[in-house]
Amino acid sequence: MTTSKFQHIGWNEVYKVAVRGLKVFLFYLSVLSLCRVIFIYILREYMGAGVTSGDIWLAIFGGSRLSVQTAGIMTLVVLVPYVVVSIFHSKAGKKVFKILNAVVASVTTILFFASIPYYHQFHSRFHQILFNAVNDDMYALLVSLVQEFNLPVRLLGALVVGFGLYWSLNRFLDFQLAKKLKLDGFFASRGKPGIWAERIIVISVFYLVARLVFFGGSLSWENSVNWENAGITKDQFLNEAILDDYQAVYRGYRMNGRLLSSEGLDFTTEQIRSLAAHMANRPADSDDLTVYLTRTAQGPAINRPKHIFVILSESYANWPLLDKYANLHIADEVKRIIDEDDTAYCRSFLPNGGSTVSAVTGVVTGLADSNLYLTTMPESFKAPYPTAIAPQMKQLGYETNFWYAGPATWERIEPFTLAQGFDHFYGKGNMPAEATGSVWGCDDEYLYQAVLAGVSPDKSSFNVVLNVSNHSPFNVDLASKGFDSSKVVAGLPAEEQDNFELINQLGHFWYADREIGKFIRTIKKIYPDSLIIVVGDHAERYNIDKKPSVYERFGVPFIVTGKGVTKDMLIPKAAGSHIDIGPTIIELIAPKGYKYLSIGSSLTRHNTMGVNYAVWFTHDYYGEADVLPLVPTAIDDQPGPAVDTMELQIYIDTVRALSWWVPKYGMILDQGRLEGNK
Structure with a gap:
């Protein structure tokens, strides 16, 4: 069979893909965890006075759980196209695998290099302000990055480190742990039962990892970890460090999406009417917000x-x-x-x-x-x-x-x-x-x-x-x-x-x-x-x-x-x-x-x-x-x-509810308009 024809997929191929996928996953999880440790070390001056070594280890452990999902997604990004292309052309599949790993490694290091000055500026890992750049003056933003943050130097450094990651990944993929430990001989010496035992172990581990990835560092939804519940320490800086760069970017994306779509504000017209009336100190007897928002000047001061x-x-x-x-x-x-x-x-x-x-x-x-x-x-x-x-x-x-x-x-x-x-x-x-x-x-x-x-x-x-x-x-x-x-x-x-x-x-x-x-x-x-x-x-x-x-x-x-x-x-x-x-x-x-x-x-x-x-x-x-x-x-x-x-709390809800409803729906409270936009 030539490499240009459709490839037969058997247990042997599935086993090889599983082994390769586990190696890629383990490598990226290690990189994300190492980046977290370096991030904490470089920016350690932002930690609170009462932080203990236990808090730091809690952040590292909690972050690693969160990064299980990130590493899994990174693995899927390179593994799925590799498998799909390899079905039709094995050599092309290998090229795709290498190219995607090079891209992922580069993006990972670029994000990490950017996260340090970003935290210096905003006391936060990446958040929704990152996405405001879409509406900003892109040329001015680029010049500002070049002049203030040495963008060319940082980018070059990130790409050099990214190449180092890519090289290390390839060496890791070539490394045969089973041969080093002579476990391949152990299974092979037992004939087909031993070979099948080896494959079952690998597939079982692959399944376990996949489940951890799917459920966010846990085996079930009940204990899953995500960017919204990851802040498990008492220190604000460590809670930010728990997020890896991809999770932080995703947080910014989600928060920006909520901002643009009004997701997260769930006031009914009845609630808005009641809040507006409370603010105006009058009965809630009108659907026209003009009644509640009209003020009368007391005379010039x-x-x-x-x-x-x-x-x-x-x-x-x-x-x-x-x-x-x-x-x-x-x-x-x-x-x-x-x-x-x-x-x-x-x-x-x-x-x-x-x-x-x-x-x-x-x-x-x-x-x-x-x-x-x-x-x-x-x-x-x-x-x-x-x-x-x-x-x-x-x-x-x-x-x-x-x-x-x-x-x-x-x-x-x-x-x-x-x-x-x-x-x-x-x-x-x-x-x-x-x-x-x-x-x-x-x-x-x-x-x-x-x-x-x-x-x-x-x-x-x-x-x-x-x-x-x-x-x-x-x-x-x-x-x-x-x-x-x-x-x-x-x-x-x-x-x-x-x-x-x-x-x-x-x-x-x-x-x-x-x-x-x-x-x-x-x-x-x-x-x-x-x-x-x-x-x-x-x-x-x-x-x-x-x-x-x-x-x-x-x-x-x-x-x-x-x-x-x-x-x-x-x-x-x-x-x-x-x-x-x-x-x-x-x-x-x-x-x-x-x-x-x-x-x-x-x-x-x-x-x-x-x-x-x-x-x-x-x-x-x-x-x-x-x-x-x-x-x-x-x-x-x-x-x-x-x-x-x-x-x-009433004041906070009132300001937010009115500032959300008025520009989006106007001055008349109409529940039908709200339901029609769901």
């Missing part, structure tokens, strides 16, 4: 400002403003503004999500991050959502402008903001010709220069200003801007004083802070009757503390400054998130009786809670939003009164 500026600052976290980090001197300008008499500051404020696009959608639409990707939804481009800020500011007599330092194509930001009611959008193409910057956009000073030149003294304007300099690839020429790195170094822990990458990142925070201060001082001089809001777009990027608290990891500042603002303008226990910016501004400036729609609430009236996709804040406590029951952790050593966790 300050004289009508000529111009309003909302500075949505890239990666401007709250932790550098804390006293414990004062020696870094990277937030001195904004701290000076906070200390001024015409400034109010909220220390407990949350971004809408972990990315800039979530911040944009939260500020622009007034909707919380609720498993929807608003900049990709057709509904976002039909008409402004009823809670959108721009149309309501236009009703108050303001021309509305959105200023972005980057390209208008990023996340469809220009058509999105215009569709949501802004009169004008200004992007990278509108910045000064001499502007320097990165692929993400121009340096902050040029953005503010464009805003100052574009604001008319003859028209009242509402402006959202989104900067980008405090973002990788972190290539602002800090030395030319006057950055004194020695001050930052002096404030760093000893083990970080030679960390030039971190110093450069902190220098970019210093630059963003300096430019905010300069811009605010200029605005107050030229337009003294302006109102200025400063808020970070997100904070989850880098920290001095390798194990930051949830408060330090997620919190952003919320600062209100301008003529007529007083330090006690925000309520004493104020807390909130991006969706509360719009109603806060409206309550500061709108005439008494003005009607507006909002899910969020003003921090000048009664808003004492904030929530986003992951965590919640009050003025004195924080916690994870999806841990039930809610577990409050005090921000300070001497916290205020205990949190009403039941009321907090």
Whole structure:
């Protein structure tokens, strides 16, 4: 029989395939487990103080159980095509087997090499933000990876190691353990019964492994392990290390799928009606959400400002403003503004999500991050959502402008903001010709220069200003801007004083802070009757503390400054998130009786809670939003009164339910629409 004809499949062939499959499986399982050990060792500084060797071994063992399934899938990827092709052409089957193993080995090492800097950035193994790149500026992203993370070097290193894995696998496949142990002679000496015994043992082991793979490291569904239940240690870092890179990517894929399809939010219209009514403190007697979301302004707290500026600052976290980090001197300008008499500051404020696009959608639409990707939804481009800020500011007599330092194509930001009611959008193409910057956009000073030149003294304007300099690839020429790195170094822990990458990142925070201060001082001089809001777009990027608290990891500042603002303008226990910016501004400036729609609430009236996709804040406590029951952790050593966790849970459900229903189904509660989309 020639190799080009259909091959007969007998027990001997099945036995050989089973042996080869077991070897491939064992090899990949060993590689994944070794990668986990190396990952833990390299990033060991992220482990909590109370971690013991027992915790580490638990993570390694639990991770190996999880990787049983991963290794099984990797084996199937190379084994199934090999078997299918070999049925028709044995030599071609062997080539396919080798090519697929080379690909799998390369992908495995590439993912591992990428996982280290990814964890440095996000304090997480791969998650759904990975898939946001599909909607991002791919060229800018690539340049950022090359400049900030040495992509060519890392990729070359990964491919070299991948080739080493491929070579090792081939040597392992050629290794005959039975011959070394002389077991083949043992079975062969017993004739056919011995040979059949050998084959039965191999097939039985193959079946056992297949069952472990199918049931996720267990022999039944009851004890299976998957990415959702793998966090079995008390340490956040070790729980992330349990996931191998493939499982982490799959987690990101699943979470992104839930975000895009609204999977995971399962509110009925009756529940939404009840939650909305509770929020509005009125009977649940209407299917029109307008009834519950309509607010009435209490009257202006300050004289009508000529111009309003909302500075949505890239990666401007709250932790550098804390006293414990004062020696870094990277937030001195904004701290000076906070200390001024015409400034109010909220220390407990949350971004809408972990990315800039979530911040944009939260500020622009007034909707919380609720498993929807608003900049990709057709509904976002039909008409402004009823809670959108721009149309309501236009009703108050303001021309509305959105200023972005980057390209208008990023996340469809220009058509999105215009569709949501802004009169004008200004992007990278509108910045000064001499502007320097990165692929993400121009340096902050040029953005503010464009805003100052574009604001008319003859028209009242509402402006959202989104900067980008405090973002990788972190290539602002800090030395030319006057950055004194020695001050930052002096404030760093000893083990970080030679960390030039971190110093450069902190220098970019210093630059963003300096430019905010300069811009605010200029605005107050030229337009003294302006109102200025400063808020970070997100904070989850880098920290001095390798194990930051949830408060330090997620919190952003919320600062209100301008003529007529007083330090006690925000309520004493104020807390909130991006969706509360719009109603806060409206309550500061709108005439008494003005009607507006909002899910969020003003921090000048009664808003004492904030929530986003992951965590919640009050003025004195924080916690994870999806841990039930809610577990409050005090921000300070001497916290205020205990949190009403039941009321907090109702608030979380209300914000999420309304922010999910309104953009997807509109303002009318109709169970039929919900059931029709299942």
